[in-house]
Amino acid sequence: MDVNGKLTDTTVLVVDDAEASRYAMGTLLRRAGHKVVPVASGGEALAELDVRLRKGIMPDVALIDVHLPDMSGFELCRRFKERPHTAGLPVVHFSAAALAPEGRCSGLDSGAEAYLTVPAEPEEIEAAVRAAVRAARLRADDQALVRRLKLLSETIVGIQAARSLRELATAAADGTARLLGCPAAVFVLDQDDKLYRGLCRERSVFPAPDEGAHRTVAGLLRRLTRGQVGLQLTTVPAPLWPAGFFRPGVQHDARLALVVTQDGRSPVCLAVPTRGLRRANPEGEALLAQLAQAAALAAEPLLMYQVERHVALTLQHSFLPQPHRLPELPGIDLAVRYVPASQQTEIGGDFYAAIRVHDGVLVAVGDVVGHSLDAATVMVEIRHALRAYCVEESDPAVLAERLDRMLVHYHAETTATVCLVHIDPATGRARIANAGHIPPLILRDTGDAEYVKAAGPLLGVGLSHPPPVELFLEPTDRLLMVTDGLIETRGTDLTASMEHLRAAAVGALPGLDALCDTLLASFGHDREDDIAMLALQLKDLGN
Template sequence: MDVNGKLTDTTVLVVDATAASRYAIGTVLRRAGHEVVAVTGGREALGELDVRRRKGHLPDVALIDVHLPDMSGFELCRRLKERPHMAGLPVVHFSALSVVPADRCPGLDSGAEAYLTVPAEPEDIEAAVRAAVRAARLRADDQALVRRLRLLSETIVTIQAARSLPELADAAADGAARLLGCPAAVFVLDQDDELYQGLYRERTSLALPGEDAHRTVRDLLRRLTRGQSDVQITTVPSPQWPAGFFRPGVQHDARLALVLTQDGRAPVCLAAPTRGLRRVSPEGEALLAQLAQATALAAEPLLMYQVERHVALTLQHSFLPRPHQLPELPGVDIAVRYEPASQETEIGGDFYAALRAGDEVLTAVGDVVGHSLDAATVMVELRHALRAYCLTESDPAALAERLDQVLQHYHADVTATVCLALIDPATGRTRIANAGHIPPLILGDDGSAEYVKASGPLLGVGLPHPPPTELVLAPTDRLLMVTDGLIETRGTDLAVSMEQLRAAAGGALPGLEALCDTLLASFGRHREDDVALLALSLAN
């Protein structure tokens, strides 16, 4: 475009069988600063356009004579408009023969933008070309904006469904790359200075930036968002922006969209290279800002959950003894395991306990229903209540009744499951009370594995608990107690999962530690729910 606002960077396809007319129109257009591609007929025009389409360089407008030797200009226009990749090419018909008003209607009906009668003044030809190109570019911009709005909506839906910060960052980076038509990266910096990075889908895992690059990004995000309230779009030159985030080992200036979460504590950054970045209109930058804001909004609950998860894990680890911290319990050997749920899921209220009850040993495995910090807190209360009650009461059914009363009195809307086993190491006599929990398995040295027939109502519902189930544990037997997080899988019936557990436990190597390790290896460590295991045998 020149200083007078006229389009001078356009390519014009002139389709005219008359050499003198082609020359005259071409001369007018070239003097106006346009590139001219001249052909003599409809088929030649279609061939030229196919070649240019494959090269990605279609002309900006086509001037087509109505009277061509191989097809009419109207027919050529219709064929162009029927081709998806050429439908947006603006067409201006011209004719020296069909000059009455009725002649123009078929041309406009075929999809043309304008109709000229020739000979025409050079200014009229230039004005018709400018108007057709301007209208086509406005339509293209509108279509691009609609496409970007659709991509923005799709990306927002995806990031709102993210279950973790890495998943969120990856989804936002992929959406930003599609919006901008170039590589993109997304960063979320949490309150503990942990940087979560997302790269667009086509970015290979080769030569990913190292810790120095991430440290640089952390510092930039903290500095650039200090005191910021709204979305900020800025450019960081390549000496300051580390290489490799967009393409392996390549340095780029970076265009950043920066925003803080609503609490002002966690910066979110969408980044793209300025080199290779398509022309971004103000509307396009507004969409990028919207995506940055949507990413920050979606990050907030994940950041809050992360803090809550950390507190809940700390709480659980504080009150669940480590295997090497278990109390000395004469006459029995015990192995325990605890595996928190995967990062994408909430912490539950699983627990285990191994306590001395006079000359006997009380073991327990339980699970507070729900997944939250509240569930972990109730778990701690139940475990402490059990420790206190077993000082004066050892009957497992009576203990289940008391724990039931604790929930009814202090947490009326909470339920829990628990399995309690009281073992006499001297005789092997074992009494088991089960409150809605998976019953324990008795594993024999012959490879047998059988569930104890013990059942009862959940804790917290106020129903009476049956007397404990009694059995005698042989010196070579192993008693296994687990929470349902070990085996429960979506879409699989619990009875099927319990049978799988029975088979895996029966086939485990001898020893309590080997048993626990086998089960965790068989059912996976990164499950959707917490996992607690307790295995016991009489000491030799």
């Protein structure tokens, strides 16, 4: 556009089978500052557009004679509009022969922007070209804006739906790359200086930079955001920004959008190459800033959850005896396992206990309903209460009643499941009380396995509990107790999952550790709930 507001340096495709007319039209347009591509037929026009499409140098407007030798100008226009890559090309029809109104309407119906009767004044031709190009550019700008807003909305939804900091960083990087049309990397540095990185889809198929590059980025983020409040846009030159985050092995200056979470402890950074950002649309920096702020807002609850999850895990590990610290239980061999839920899932209240009582051994496996720090805290209270009650009482049904009353009194909104087994190692007599939990599985040396038919109400609902179920264990028997986190899968019936567990247990090698490890290998990958497991066997005192 020149200083007078006129469009210049536009390319006009002139389609006219009359050579003299093509020459005259071309001369007029060149004098007005346009480039002209003259062709003599509709077929030549389509071929010319195909060539230019491959080179990425499409014309800005087409002036098409209505009467062409191989097809009408209206048909040629219709073909332009039917092809996705030429649909946006504005068309102005012209004709030296007078057309009835319905003929001119056919041109508009085929998608043309205007109609000229020639010969016409140069100013009129130039005005028609100018109006068609401006209208097309406005439409293209509007369409680009709609696409950007749609992509921005999709990206923010993806960021907000992320269940982990790594998922968030990846969603933000991919959305930034699609919006700006250049590679992108996103980083979140948590309170413990652990760096979570996301690369756009195009870049993530190649190996990421090494740990040294990540340490460099972490140090940069800490220095750049020290004392920062709000959004900061800054450029880090290539010697200071590690190579490879945008393209493998290539150094780039990096344009960073930095936001610190509200607690001031965790920087969130969106990074793109400055060269790529300059090539992006004029709103590129504003989009980068918007996405950085959206990512920081979405990161805050994930960071808070991470802290809570760490506290809950610390509680679990502090109060659950580890395998190497299990108490010495007379006449009983014992194996235990505890596996926290996957990183994307909250820690629950799964627990196990093994307690020496005055007349034998009491073991328990339970699960506080819910997934949160509260569930882990209630789990600790139940374990402490159980140990305290066992000082004077070992009947598992009585213990279940007391735990139920404690939960109703102190945590009226909370429920839990637990299976309690009292064993006399001298006789093998086992008494089992089950409060809403998966019943124990008994594995015989004959290769058979069956669940104990013991059932009772959940803890925390205030209902009475039935007497314990009694059975006798042989030294060759193995008793297995698990929480439902091992086998429960959304959409799958629990009864079917229990049968799968029974079959897998039967196929395990002899020994308690082999049994636990086999079941974890079969079921324990990326579970949505914690897993607590306890297996025991009477010691063969005859050997």
